Amino acid sequence: MEGIKDRVAIIGMGCTQFGELWDRSEEDLLVEAVHEAFEDAGVEPKDIQAAWLGNARTAMRGAALAIPLKLEYIPISRVENQCCSGTDAFRNACYAVAAGVYDLALVVGFEKLKDAGPERLRARYLYPDLFPQVPLGLPAQEFALKATRYFHDYGLSFEEGKQMLSRIAVKNHHNGTMSPKAHFRREITIEQAMKAPMIAYPLGLLDACGVSDGAAAAIITRSEIAKNFRGDYVLVKGIGICSGAKQAQLRNDEDLTHFEENVRAARMAYEEAGIKDPLKEFDLAELHDCFTITEAITYEDLGFCPRGKAKEYVEEGVFDLDGELAVNTDGGLKCFGHPLGASGIRMIYEIYKQMQYKAGPRQRKNPTIGLTHNLGGTTGAYTVSVAIFGQRD
Amino acid sequence: MLGIISYGVYIPLWRLKRSAIASGLSGEKAIASFDEDSITMATAAAVDCFQNIERKSIDGLIFASTTSPYLEKQAASIVAKALDLRRDVFTADTLACLRGGTIGMRIASDMVKAGSAKRVLVTAADCRLGAPDSNFEQDSGDGGGALVFGDSSEAIATVVGSYSISNELMDVWRLPGEAFVNTEEDRFIEEQGYLKIVEEAMSGIMHKYSLTSKEFAKVVFYAPNIRCYRTLVSRLGFNSNQLQDPLFDSIGNTGTAYPLMMLIAALEEAKPGDKILLASYGDGSDVFILETTEHIKNNSHRGIKLYLESKKVIEDYPKYLKWRKILPVDKGRSVLIPKPSLKEMMRRQEEVLCMYGTKCKACGTIQYPPQKVCTKCHTMDQFDKVRLSDKKGEIYSFTVDYGAGGIEPPIVTFTDLEGGGRVFCLLTDASSDEVRIGLPVEFNLRKSYQEIIPEYIWKVRPIRINK
Numbered sequence: 095m096e097g098i099k100d101r102v103a104i105i106g107m108g109c110t111q112f113g114e115l116w117d118r119s120e121e122d123l124l125v126e127a128v129h130e131a132f133e134d135a136g137v138e139p140k141d142i143q144a145a146w147l148g149n150a151r152t153a154m155r156g157a158a159l160a161i162p163l164k165l166e167y168i169p170i171s172r173v174e175n176q177c178c179s180g181t182d183a184f185r186n187a188c189y190a191v192a193a194g195v196y197d198l199a200l201v202v203g204f205e206k207l208k209d210a211g212p213e214r215l216r217a218r219y220l221y222p223d224l225f226p227q228v229p230l231g232l233p234a235q236e237f238a239l240k241a242t243r244y245f246h247d248y249g250l251s252f253e254e255g256k257q258m259l260s261r262i263a264v265k266n267h268h269n270g271t272m273s274p275k276a277h278f279r280r281e282i283t284i285e286q287a288m289k290a291p292m293i294a295y296p297l298g299l300l301d302a303c304g305v306s307d308g309a310a311a312a313i314i315t316r317s318e319i320a321k322n323f324r325g326d327y328v329l330v331k332g333i334g335i336c337s338g339a340k341q342a343q344l345r346n347d348e349d350l351t352h353f354e355e356n357v358r359a360a361r362m363a364y365e366e367a368g369i370k371d372p373l374k375e376f377d378l379a380e381l382h383d384c385f386t387i388t389e390a391i392t393y394e395d396l397g398f399c400p401r402g403k404a405k406e407y408v409e410e411g412v413f414d415l416d417g418e419l420a421v422n423t424d425g426g427l428k429c430f431g432h433p434l435g436a437s438g439i440r441m442i443y444e445i446y447k448q449m450q451y452k453a454g455p456r457q458r459k460n461p462t463i464g465l466t467h468n469l470g471g472t473t474g475a476y477t478v479s480v481a482i483f484g485q486r487d
Numbered sequence: 488m489l490g491i492i493s494y495g496v497y498i499p500l501w502r503l504k505r506s507a508i509a510s511g512l513s514g515e516k517a518i519a520s521f522d523e524d525s526i527t528m529a530t531a532a533a534v535d536c537f538q539n540i541e542r543k544s545i546d547g548l549i550f551a552s553t554t555s556p557y558l559e560k561q562a563a564s565i566v567a568k569a570l571d572l573r574r575d576v577f578t579a580d581t582l583a584c585l586r587g588g589t590i591g592m593r594i595a596s597d598m599v600k601a602g603s604a605k606r607v608l609v610t611a612a613d614c615r616l617g618a619p620d621s622n623f624e625q626d627s628g629d630g631g632g633a634l635v636f637g638d639s640s641e642a643i644a645t646v647v648g649s650y651s652i653s654n655e656l657m658d659v660w661r662l663p664g665e666a667f668v669n670t671e672e673d674r675f676i677e678e679q680g681y682l683k684i685v686e687e688a689m690s691g692i693m694h695k696y697s698l699t700s701k702e703f704a705k706v707v708f709y710a711p712n713i714r715c716y717r718t719l720v721s722r723l724g725f726n727s728n729q730l731q732d733p734l735f736d737s738i739g740n741t742g743t744a745y746p747l748m749m750l751i752a753a754l755e756e757a758k759p760g761d762k763i764l765l766a767s768y769g770d771g772s773d774v775f776i777l778e779t780t781e782h783i784k785n786n787s788h789r790g791i792k793l794y795l796e797s798k799k800v801i802e803d804y805p806k807y808l809k810w811r812k813i814l815p816v817d818k819g820r821s822v823l824i825p826k827p828s829l830k831e832m833m834r835r836q837e838e839v840l841c842m843y844g845t846k847c848k849a850c851g852t853i854q855y856p857p858q859k860v861c862t863k864c865h866t867m868d869q870f871d872k873v874r875l876s877d878k879k880g881e882i883y884s885f886t887v888d889y890g891a892g893g894i895e896p897p898i899v900t901f902t903d904l905e906g907g908g909r910v911f912c913l914l915t916d917a918s919s920d921e922v923r924i925g926l927p928v929e930f931n932l933r934k935s936y937q938e939i940i941p942e943y944i945w946k947v948r949p950i951r952i953n954k
Contacts, residue, residue: 224835224856227912227944228899235899238886246884265864294899295887340842344862344912345856346903351882472909473901 097366101192103320103327103486104312106135109443112308112431113277120153120206121162126311128163128202135313135323137198142313144190145170145200148183148472150434151422152206153199159202166295177382177470178335179203180438181479184312185333191314203440204309205433220338234294234302236472241296243350244387248402252296253288258405259386260287263300263428266383267406269415270425272456277304277431284472301386306431310439311364312446327448331463331482332369334362342474353469355478356395363465363480364397371410372465376419377456379449379465380441383426392467393421396480415456421446423456434470438479441466449485463487489599490642491777492606493635494751495535497528498738498794500951501918506708506800512625513799514736519614521810521894522915522933526554526562526943527613532570532631532744532933534877536608538787538954540635542570545603549595551587551611551743555580557942558663566610568840569932571942577604585659585769586709587611587743588632593773595636596646606637612744618667619813626712627668628739632747642768643783644754644763647776650692654771656680658731659711660712666813681711681768682719687765688772689723696776700725704761705753709733709746709768737795738914743769750777752791758784789952797951799916809894816894832942840947842930844908853907873908875930876945882926887919896897898922902947916948 108130110123132139144393147159150173156170173183178204185200228235245255264284270276282293282300290298320327338355342348369375379398383389390404398419407413413421424430424444427437445454445464463484469476499519505512518530529550537729548570550563565580579594581587588611595607597665612631617623639645658676661668672675685708693699700706706729710716713735720730741748746767753763757779765775801807808814835856837843844855853873860867883901891897898914900922914922915933928947935942 098941224831227839227910227946228897232888234890235886236890239884239886239899239901242886242924243884290886291889293890295885297886339862341862343901343909344858345852346907346909348909350901455759 098188098192098333099331099366099368100329101317102188102314102330103317104314104330104442104446105312105320105327106131106137107311107443107446109310109370109440110133110308111275112306112433112436112440114208114233115307116306116339120158122159123206123307123309124159124162124202126205127311129347130201130311131200131311137313139165139301140198140213141198142168143196143198144168144187145202146183146187147172148180148201148203148438149205150174150176150179152209153204162273162337172426175383175470175477177434178438178479179435180310180440180470181333181466181468181481182335182438182443184438185335185480186477188330188333191316191430192440193194194316197319199314201314201439202309203436203438205432205435206307208307214358217309222475232294233384234297237387238294238297239473240350240391241387245296245349247349254405256288257284258390258408259297260284260303261408262383262386262389263287265414266422266426266428269423269456270429272454273424273430276425276429277306278425278429286467297385297387299325301385303427304429304431306433308431308433308436308440308442309413310383310436311440312442316409327486328446328449329484330487332363332366333479333481334359334366335477335479336362337477338471338472338475344474348474350473352391352395353476354402355476356469357394359478359480360396363482367413367482369482373419374398376463376465378423378445379467380424380444381421381426381467382437382469383422383428384432384469386428389421390470391424392469396467423458438466438468441468441482442481445483449483462482488639488645489636490639490780491595491634492637492641492643493536493538493540494754495633495788496533496632496748496751496794497531497535497612497790498618498791499528499629500797500799502737502798502800503804503807504800507804508625508822509620514629515890516625516739517737517741517804518807518810520902520916521714522946523614523629523933524556524941525554525612525614525631526556526565526941527934528614528629528631529633532612532633533566533570533608533610535789536633536635538598538605541786543573545572545606545608545635547595547598547607548572549579549581549591549592549609550609551581551609552613553585553587553661553741553742554614555582565926566841568836571841571945572878583769585742586746586767586771586773587769588745588747588777589765589767589773589801592634592636592747592775593651593775595683598650599636599638603815606635608633608635609747611744613744613745615668615742616811619808621667622712623668623670626735626740628741629719630738630744630748632744632751634747641782642780644777644779647762647778648692648696649776650688650695650774652688652691652771653864654680654684656770677715677718681715682722684772685709685719685766685768686722688774689766692764692774692776698776702762703729703764705729705731705757706764707746707749707753708766711740733940754779754783754912755786755792757789759783785953793952793954798862837872839944843872843873844875846871854903855908855910875904875908875910877930878904878906878908879929879950880910880947882914882922883909883929884924885914885922887922900947902928914948915946921949
């Protein structure tokens with residue numbers, strides 16, 4: 095079994111402003127993101143041989159991409175895998191390119207979430223998330239249930255637990271101020287985060303990410319021919335993705351203080367990329383901070399810190415922009431925003447720009463290897479993707 | 488021979504201080520929570536009957552109420568499913584009439600007597616609404632009572648006899664589409680209705696069975712309010728020690744359920760060999776003579792007394808009005824969820840209404856909702872059904888969802904059950920202050936959070952009574 099390591103290169107990327115884009119249409123966002131990627135790669139629309147569209151809720155079938163861009167009569171697949179939709183679309187495109195079926199493929203992540211109200215985020219009688227006993231499936235409650243149990247299992251008082259979460263929110267807001275395309279660009283204080291209105295106990299408003307519109311795009315090719323397009327291409331080192339089978343809801347011996355899907359997806363990606371010591375080897379990571387607690391638990395699941403030590407590591411600044419392993423350098427979902435299908439590609443966009451030293455004031459010094467992570471779904475039945483990228487040797 | 492072989496009661500946790508409605512009023516009334524109705528209360532009362540009899544032995548179920556959520560469609564079929572009764576159970580509703588509870592008792596008695604059924608469960612519940620600030624609102628209360636009729640050999644009280652009067656009078660009524668109960672002028676309806684008819688029915692049955700008022704250890708009768716109760720007492724001439732406490736100060740008039748609940752209160756105090764006279768009222772009257780047996784000593788039920796002690800008193804009248812949707816509720820940023828798929832509800836009925844989980848025959852893991860392939864050992868289609876609604880549990884984790892909108896922010900939990908099983912469900916009858924990991928809980932049927940169509944689910948609540 096051969097892995098994907100070093101076989102596929104990213105040669106161009108684009109990303110729109112994320113946010114509440116009341117005055118911009120689906121067409122506006124898709125054309126802008128994809129054309130930024132075309133220009134970045136120096137390719138023409140007619141050069142694209144196949145395309146994948148990652149979208150969780152708001153666009154249907156390949157035509158959603160073909161129509162605005164006038165990509166005529168090429169294979170286009172729409173990929174839905176909740177918050178991993180973008181990364182999963184990217185994964186499928188990588189495999190097709192690595193197989194030698196296409197030389198040049200386009201991947202787009204996209205969501206126009208704000209046109210509809212919050213019902214877009216709600217699951218009711220939607221297979222496989224059928225919850226007759228709890229008809230209102232709001233994302234905040236999902237992750238609040240984890241926070242309550244995390245605080246309990248590691249003996250954190252409400253105050254102590256909230257301090258850890260607030261520290262993560264403050265960090266991501268700080269990074270977001272240096273990220274021109276981010277949805278939210280303002281500093282917040284620990285006190286503001288601690289005292290923000292409760293949305294789902296123990297999570298407050300500032301523990302939650304933005305609900306946003308946005309699109310991001312990548313153009314990939316086989317690594318052997320990448321240098322024909324540019325010198326500073328970025329290599330795919332490994333991709334792991336997996337789905338839970340509802341174990342944490344069905345079994346009393348499952349805990350809620352970790353996401354097994356995180357552990358498994360990371361293991362796949364680490365093996366493929368040859369990562370042994372994640373904290374030391376990764377220079378930066380884009381984690382799925384839909385809620386601050388998700389980022390905290392993910393540090394532990396991905397081996398960035400030992401179990402139960404997220405608070406210590408966060409408070410020591412390990413994951414700050416100038417820390418040992420910078421997490422969410424562009425503000426994360428928290429501040430860059432979270433248009434579901436676009437987020438995975440947006441994360442790759444940040445890693446890509448960092449590796450090309452184009453990240454402006456938030457530029458890391460030595461970004462040789464980085465990671466993106468997405469998590470979506472419901473307790474015990476999440477889909478998680480972990481992708482690893484490296485600078486060309 | 489015929490008798491009552493089991494009984495059960497349900498009084499909602501919540502009591503509204505009457506002084507919250509208007510200063511100077513005394514006592515409190517039992518009020519159903521926003522997620523309760525006559526179906527949920529009738530189910531809870533019936534569950535209390537199963538402390539000493541097996542639910543699968545029930546041959547008939549009669550649901551009585553003036554507040555069924557349906558004008559067309561049976562409610563008893565929902566109660567029967569929630570109670571997980573047999574498929575071949577006979578179900579009937581006795582609706583609209585205030586004496587529906589005792590009508591159910593007569594039908595059940597006659598079924599057992601005729602031999603068409605061995606055990607018939609009658610469960611009555613009401614949640615009647617008076618216009619804000621009306622006398623009716625002050626007097627009424629919510630609750631449920633249930634009785635099981637069966638063979639006298641196992642009876643706690645035998646049915647000595649019964650007698651009924653039908654009487655046509657426009658005294659209390661509610662038309663389709665109306666929320667509040669209408670009444671005609673007090674003095675007219677009391678003199679020409681309640682006082683006259685109950686007195687006539689009581690003397691009718693005593694004459695029929697050649698009994699005198701002195702022979703009854705307890706006299707139990709419906710009364711719309713305390714004033715009518717006192718007037719009737721003064722006319723009937725019973726001694727005060729013969730009279731059942733009408734509990735107006737603690738529950739209120741619970742409509743069709745009231746005669747059953749007061750009878751159960753009397754049974755809780757009774758000694759073997761006591762004769763009890765029971766009378767209802769509503770478009771006439773049904774009267775029963777009962778005589779307790781030795782079995783009355785074996786009381787395993789939660790019953791009236793324990794449910795009365797288990798309470799939370801509120802003095803927040805606007806909260807009550809919101810619960811009843813008399814005051815509009817701010818939906819906040821919540822959005823209407825599409826109505827549930829009725830096809831889906833049918834397919835998942837055993838899971839949702841009976842609260843069945845599956846227990847793997849190979850590895851013993853209990854799983855909810857039911858699975859085709861075992862989560863632990865991956866064995867396929869080798870499961871026993873397990874009813875989880877009668878299991879107790881502990882909160883494993885929780886959140887209070889302030890973003891969900893609606894009347895109260897829902898408390899969402901993962902609850903781990905005794906003997907295995909984890910259920911994602913809502914916690915009800917609890918405030919955000921008292922919920923904690925490890926809180927002992929039990930199941931209670933409730934209305935679903937949405938009310939687009941009546942839909943029932945099992946929620947957990949803090950254990951009210953350890954019985």
